[in-house]
Amino acid sequence: MDAYVLFSGGKDSSLSAIILKKLGYTPKLITINFDIIPSYKLAEETAKILGFDHKVIKLDDKIIKKAVDMIIEKKYPSPAIQYVHKTVLEILADEFEILADGTRRDDKVPKLSYSEVQSLEMRKNIQYLTPLMGFGYKTLRQLTAEFFELEEIKSGTKLSSDYEAEIRHLLKERGEDPSKYFPEHKQTRVLGLKKNI
Amino acid sequence: MDAYVLFSGGKDSSLSAIILKKLGYTPKLITINFDIIPSYKLAEETAKILGFDHKVIKLDDKIIKKAVDMIIEKKYPSPAIQYVHKTVLEILADEFEILADGTRRDDKVPKLSYSEVQSLEMRKNIQYLTPLMGFGYKTLRQLTAEFFELEEIKSGTKLSSDYEAEIRHLLKERGEDPSKYFPEHKQTRVLGLKKNI
Numbered sequence: 001m002d003a004y005v006l007f008s009g010g011k012d013s014s015l016s017a018i019i020l021k022k023l024g025y026t027p028k029l030i031t032i033n034f035d036i037i038p039s040y041k042l043a044e045e046t047a048k049i050l051g052f053d054h055k056v057i058k059l060d061d062k063i064i065k066k067a068v069d070m071i072i073e074k075k076y077p078s079p080a081i082q083y084v085h086k087t088v089l090e091i092l093a094d095e096f097e098i099l100a101d102g103t104r105r106d107d108k109v110p111k112l113s114y115s116e117v118q119s120l121e122m123r124k125n126i127q128y129l130t131p132l133m134g135f136g137y138k139t140l141r142q143l144t145a146e147f148f149e150l151e152e153i154k155s156g157t158k159l160s161s162d163y164e165a166e167i168r169h170l171l172k173e174r175g176e177d178p179s180k181y182f183p184e185h186k187q188t189r190v191l192g193l194k195k196n197i
Numbered sequence: 198m199d200a201y202v203l204f205s206g207g208k209d210s211s212l213s214a215i216i217l218k219k220l221g222y223t224p225k226l227i228t229i230n231f232d233i234i235p236s237y238k239l240a241e242e243t244a245k246i247l248g249f250d251h252k253v254i255k256l257d258d259k260i261i262k263k264a265v266d267m268i269i270e271k272k273y274p275s276p277a278i279q280y281v282h283k284t285v286l287e288i289l290a291d292e293f294e295i296l297a298d299g300t301r302r303d304d305k306v307p308k309l310s311y312s313e314v315q316s317l318e319m320r321k322n323i324q325y326l327t328p329l330m331g332f333g334y335k336t337l338r339q340l341t342a343e344f345f346e347l348e349e350i351k352s353g354t355k356l357s358s359d360y361e362a363e364i365r366h367l368l369k370e371r372g373e374d375p376s377k378y379f380p381e382h383k384q385t386r387v388l389g390l391k392k393n394i
Binding site for chain 2: 019
């Protein structure tokens with residue numbers, strides 16, 4: 001069975017896809033892009049390392065532009081990131097019956113509440129899988145270190161394939177300093193596999 | 198790394214242990230017994246089918262007797278089941294660094310809230326893993342049907358190795374009809390494996 005996994009190229013969505021494969025699914029990786037910048041390149045590279053099918057799905061740039069409006073208006077990014085992720089899931093749920101992502105137990109945003117998950121699954125008649133939801137940060141740090149060769153990158157210094165990359169670009173275009181909204185955090189990039197998956 | 202999995206012998210704790218194995222852990226199955234009846238026998242059989250180490254840990258029967266008091270007093274079993282599970286986790290967390298169970302996303306009870314999970318992990322300096330937390334009932338029904346030969350049993354008609362078996366016995370001893378508190382529900386027993394794990 002195909003499981004469509006929202007894929008940023010980071011260690012979490014990579015591990016999520018691996019768990020699904022181990023459970024017998026065929027992971028199909030999907031990276032969302034709003035045609036602002038080709039931020040999906042990193043995800044393409046990581047997908048090759050993992051050996052899973054990957055495609056980029058382009059969605060209407062109205063979504064990401066609305067998110068940028070929200071960030072500037074509210075002066076912090078969480079509601080905007082949440083809005084983008086929920087909108088993306090709503091759209092993909094019309095196309096794919098089994099939809100997954102790398103949401104972790106200890107994540108705050110983007111994350112659907114329990115009733116939002118129920119609502120998505122029932123309205124769209126899909127299964128929404130979040131294989132990392134039962135694991136805390138500490139556990140996931142250990143697991144990803146066991147599965148992947150990792151490289152730490154500062155956020156914003158290299159392209160990453162999550163929503164933030166395109167949002168940062170649009171913020172700059174509008175004369176805003178992205179670092180005002182996204183405090184520097186470390187992102188981790190998957191360089192290789194340490195075990196057979 | 199050893200991961201100690203609370204194990205009832207049912208399909209959920211079995212699948213939980215299998216996911217941990219696939220992630221590189223060595224699952225060590227633990228069945229709790231309060232020395233009321235040998236309800237751990239089913240779990241022993243299932244552990245053999247899975248090929249994982251298994252031990253029975255006997256805990257003070259005060260815990261299960263208090264649970265029975267609670268059920269009779271409150272006239273419904275949820276708070277009592279929750280009390281037993283939380284107490285068991287607290288005790289095991291003093292002994293095992295990586296503790297897991299078969300809690301599912303759509304379960305109501307027994308289930309720790311997010312802050313209870315955080316509290317348990319931080320106070321006890323452990324990792325508490327719930328590998329099924331990212332999957333809904335429908336998904337788990339499919340997955341367990343793919344992994345296991347299953348037999349449906351009516352609750353209470355055969356021994357099962359969850360807390361309910363000993364609680365039912367104690368309720369009967371106290372002149373109470375267990376079916377008053379535990380409406381009939383189907384339980385599923387693992388008879389064999391359909392794939393290599």
